[in-house]
Amino acid sequence: xxxxxxxxxxxxxxxxxxxxxxxxxxxxxxxxxxxxxxxxxxxxxxxxxxxxxxxxxxxxxxxxxxxxxxxxxxxxxxxxxxxxxxxxxxxxxxxxxxxxxxxxxxxxxxxxxxxxxxxxxxxxxxxxxxxxxxxxxxxxxxxxxxxxxxxxxxxxxxxxxxxxxxxxxxxxxxxxxxxxxxxxxxxxxxxxxxxxxxxxxxxxxxxxxxxxxxxxxxxxxxxxxxxxxxxxxxxxxxxxxxxxxxxxxxxxxxxxxxxxxxxxxxxxxxxxxxxxxxxxxxxxxxxxxxxxxxxxxxxxxxxxxxxxxxxxxxxxxxxxxxxxxxxxxxxxxxxxxxxxxxxxxxxxxxxxxxxxxxxxxxxxxxxxxxxxxxxxxxxxxxxxxxxxxxxxxxxxxxxxxxxxxxxxxxxxxxxxxxxxxxxxxxxxxxxxxxxxxxxxxxxxxxxxxxxxxxxxxxxxxxxxxxxxxxxxxxxxxxxxxxxxxxxxxxxxxxxxxxxxxxxxxxxxxxxxxxxxxxxxxxxxxxxxxxxxxxxxxxxxxxxxxxxxxxxxxxxxxxxxxxxxx
Numbered sequence: 001x002x003x004x005x006x007x008x009x010x011x012x013x014x015x016x017x018x019x020x021x022x023x024x025x026x027x028x029x030x031x032x033x034x035x036x037x038x039x040x041x042x043x044x045x046x047x048x049x050x051x052x053x054x055x056x057x058x059x060x061x062x063x064x065x066x067x068x069x070x071x072x073x074x075x076x077x078x079x080x081x082x083x084x085x086x087x088x089x090x091x092x093x094x095x096x097x098x099x100x101x102x103x104x105x106x107x108x109x110x111x112x113x114x115x116x117x118x119x120x121x122x123x124x125x126x127x128x129x130x131x132x133x134x135x136x137x138x139x140x141x142x143x144x145x146x147x148x149x150x151x152x153x154x155x156x157x158x159x160x161x162x163x164x165x166x167x168x169x170x171x172x173x174x175x176x177x178x179x180x181x182x183x184x185x186x187x188x189x190x191x192x193x194x195x196x197x198x199x200x201x202x203x204x205x206x207x208x209x210x211x212x213x214x215x216x217x218x219x220x221x222x223x224x225x226x227x228x229x230x231x232x233x234x235x236x237x238x239x240x241x242x243x244x245x246x247x248x249x250x251x252x253x254x255x256x257x258x259x260x261x262x263x264x265x266x267x268x269x270x271x272x273x274x275x276x277x278x279x280x281x282x283x284x285x286x287x288x289x290x291x292x293x294x295x296x297x298x299x300x301x302x303x304x305x306x307x308x309x310x311x312x313x314x315x316x317x318x319x320x321x322x323x324x325x326x327x328x329x330x331x332x333x334x335x336x337x338x339x340x341x342x343x344x345x346x347x348x349x350x351x352x353x354x355x356x357x358x359x360x361x362x363x364x365x366x367x368x369x370x371x372x373x374x375x376x377x378x379x380x381x382x383x384x385x386x387x388x389x390x391x392x393x394x395x396x397x398x399x400x401x402x403x404x405x406x407x408x409x410x411x412x413x414x415x416x417x418x419x420x421x422x423x424x425x426x427x428x429x430x431x432x433x434x435x436x437x438x439x440x441x442x443x444x445x446x447x448x449x450x451x452x453x454x455x456x457x458x459x460x461x462x463x464x465x466x467x468x469x470x471x472x473x474x475x476x477x478x479x480x481x482x483x484x485x486x487x488x489x490x491x492x493x494x495x496x497x498x499x500x501x502x503x504x505x506x507x508x509x510x511x512x513x514x515x516x517x518x519x520x521x522x523x524x525x526x527x528x529x530x531x532x533x534x535x536x537x538x539x540x541x542x543x544x545x546x547x548x549x550x551x552x553x554x555x556x557x558x559x560x561x562x563x564x565x
Contacts, residue, residue, distance in 0.1 A: 010036050010337060021427025023267030023371035025330055030274050033333035037304045038085055040336055044093050051100045057110035058161050060133040065120040068131045072123035079126035083119055083146050086221070087277045087306025092228040094302035106234040111136040111159055115145075115228070122146050124166040125189055137162040137175045140183070141237070144171075147189040148203040149225045149237060154178045202239060207249055209256035209272050218256065221277040222248055223306075229279045231300045231308065241285045247311065248280065254315030255322060261379055267431060268375025270323050276305030278322075283311060293317045293490055299325040301332030320376055327372035331365055340364065340421035341411075348475055349410055352403035352455060355484050357463060357477060360416055364425070367407035371428050374400035378435065388494070394444035395451075395493050397435075402452050405432040413471075443495060447507055450537060451492040454506075457555045458484075458533035466557040484529070502534055511541040 016029040025033075052062045073080040083089060092115050098104035099112060106112055114136040122144045124131040135142055140155020142164060150173045152162070162175030174184045187201045205222040222245065223229045225237045240248070256272040281296060294317050296310040307325035312318055334340065343360040351358040351366050358366070377397035384390040408429045411417060417425060440448075462484055465476040488503060496504040502517035518535035521528060536555055540548035551558050 010039065012337065017423070018427065019265070020330060020334060021424045022431045023327075023368065023375060023428050024265050024269065026265040027271060027274070029265075030330065033330060033337075034085060034304060036337055037090070037333055038081075041084060041090055041093055044097060048093060048096050048100070052096075052113050052116075055110060055113060057113065059110060059114045059135060060117055062113060062116050065116040065133065068120040068129070068133075069116075069123050072120070072127035072129055075129060076123075076127035079146070080123045083122055083126075085276070085304070086146060087300075087303035088145060088223065088226040088228040089119065090302045090304060091230070091232070091300060091306075094300075095228060095232060095234070098232075104232060107136075107138075107159060111138075112234065117164075118143060119145050121164055121166055121171070122189075125169055125171060128169055130165075130167045132163070132165045135162055135164045135173075136160075137173075138236070140175055142173055143225055143227060143237070144189055145226060146204060146221075148201060150185055150187065150189075151200050151202065152183045152185055153200060155183050202237075205240070205245055207252040207278065209253055209260075211260070218272045220252065220272060220275050223277045223279045224284075229277070229306075229308075231298055231303075238280075238284055240280060243286045244280070244284055244311075247286055248278075251311065251315045251318050252278070255319035258315060258319040258380075259322065261383070266375060267372050268323055268377070268379055270326050270372075272322075274305065274326060275307070275322060277303075277307070279306065279308040281308045281310050289313060294321040297321045297325055299328045299332075301329075301335065304329050304333055316380075320373060323372050323376045324369050327369040328365055331368045334424070335361075338420040339418050340424060341414075341418060342416045348477070349414075350456065350459060352406055352452060353489075355459065355462070355486055356481075357475075360411065360414060363407055364411060364421075367404050367411060367425070367428060370400045370404045370407075371431060374404055374432070374435065378438070381440070390441055391444050391495065392493050394441040395448050398440045398445045398448035399451055399489070401432050401435045402448060405429065405436065406452075408432060443509070446509060447492045447495065450506060450541070451488050453537050453540075453552060454488050454533055455486060457536055457552060458486075458529050460554070460556050461529040461533055464556045466554075502531070502538075506534060506538055511538040514538045515542065 012032060016032055019025050019029045049062055049066060069080065095104055096112060099106060099109055117133040117135050121131060121133060125147065137152070137155065137160045139157050140152035142150045142162065144150065150171070152173060152175050154177055156176040156178050160176050162173055164171065164173045169190055170186060170188050172184065172186050174182050177183045185200045189201065202225065205224065206219040207222050209218040211217055224240050227234050229235060259270050259272060261269060290311055290313045292312060292314045294309060294312045297307060299307045307322070309321055341360055341364060345359045347357040347359050349358050349360060349363050351363050353366055353370060374397055377393050377400060381390065381393035381397050384393050408425050411425045412422070412429065463477050463481050465478055467476050491503060492507045496508050499505045499508040499510065502514045502521070505517060506514035515535060515538040518531045518538060521531040522535060525531070533555065536551060540552055
């Protein structure tokens with residue numbers, strides 16, 4: 001690993017591109033993307049080192065940190081490669097480049113540059129080499145990427161400068177004390193044990209899965225310490241409670257078993273070893289109880305294989321989210337290799353899983369991610385044994401394949417895809433077209449079609465100005481539009497046993513009862529978008545035909561002051 005090495009051009013084999021274009025990707029395809037991300041990080045890191053070389057700093061110069069990293073890589077290449085490829089390392093590199101270009105904020109630049117010294121210290125500990133650095137301490141804390149965090153007792157609060165040395169796998173950290181003098185901690189980070197007595201060492205947490213039939217165990221980082229675990233902002237550590245960490249392990253183990261389906265690699269099939277890190281978001285304890293589905297998840301193209309997730313109560317929901325976010329990582333890596341589209345970043349396209357207009361890159365990401373999700377539910381449908389599981393899996397498979405195909409059609413007709421982009425989206429479309437011919441339980445299929453139509457109708461009512469548009473890119477949007485919550489996608493997953501609300505009657509297949517209840521709401525609020533979209537969809541179910549299709553095509557143009565059943 002050197003900043004001077006010359007990297008040969010990457011040429012992706014056609015068979016690997018075809019796998020990824022179909023929405024899937026074997027271990028070989030994902031490994032190729034990871035090698036490309038490694039090369040990209042080295043190039044970005046070389047650029048960053050050039051910008052930081054003359055930075056005034058009270059810390060050890062970055063050139064010395066780079067020297068120690070190279071020395072450790074020569075002695076122990078594997079652990080240093082893991083450090084380089086860790087998702088937070090990619091996040092730090094890109095964040096720092098934004099800092100030096102003035103497009104991001106954070107602690108003093110010299111302190112954030114000191115993260116390279118922390119990387120070098122971790123590499124030195126793995127390799128057993130000796131190193132000495134002046135490092136930034138925040139409230140007496142020093143994070144060591146891939147290992148954990150040192151906490152100096154009675155250390156001075158705020159940002160200070162400390163001294164860290166390594167020798168024979170032992171780490172010594174010294175920093176200014178809270179009153180006078182200095183405080184010191186010695187530890188052996190690779191022991192990976194908590195210092196429960198003094199609380200001076202917090203080891204990195206991992207989620208493990210034994211794997212089927214004696215396969216090599218999988219360990220995925222559960223990252224609650226690294227300051228660059230977020231999508232951009234520098235974050236303080238948010239250590240999980242022990243009970244919460246155990247819940248993550250339980251859910252991950254179950255999710256990994258769900259994903260361990262022996263079959264040909266395809267969309268929705270993910271081996272847990274492809275995941276590099278999970279960042280728990282928004283909660284550090286087991287209370288209050290989480291929702292059964294994932295409320296928030298995200299990933300960044302800078303952090304390949306990493307994903308930020310609010311823990312759900314369901315292993316099935318976690319497994320689905322792991323598939324979803326890894327799809328985003330794969331597409332982001334492809335976008336680093338190929339120019340897939342010409343996007344002016346104007347947010348004007350309908351995305352069936354969003355409540356706001358999206359730009360083309362966002363629509364492409366959604367189409368790719370939800371094709372994987374559709375494949376995930378297709379496998380769950382094939383594995384389902386009870387009627388409830390069949391209905392739920394059938395619904396989500398039908399819904400996500402329909403929504404993804406609609407997005408693929410928008411992309412293919414946009415006129416903004418490159419040759420590689422058209423090949424990619426055409427591959428997705430072929431996968432989805434094949435799936436659209438597969439059988440799904442009729443009731444689940446009906447609910448999926450209704451939910452998809454409801455979402456599009458409400459989206460247009462809430463976002464679009466009534467005006468004729470020749471193409472989706474010509475839509476005009478309401479200046480007073482606000483965010484809204486899509487409550488129907490999850491609610492329509494199962495048929496209500498005893499329907500009460502208008503939505504429940506519609507989900508149960510009783511459009512007549514639903515129409516009456518929607519009309520009652522609209523009598524007091526004639527333009528309420530949720531009720532109005534439901535009224536329109538129920539009306540078209542009862543009175544299908546050309547007029548119904550025209551109303552649903554542009555519902556914003558057909559607002560009635562007071563619809564009646």
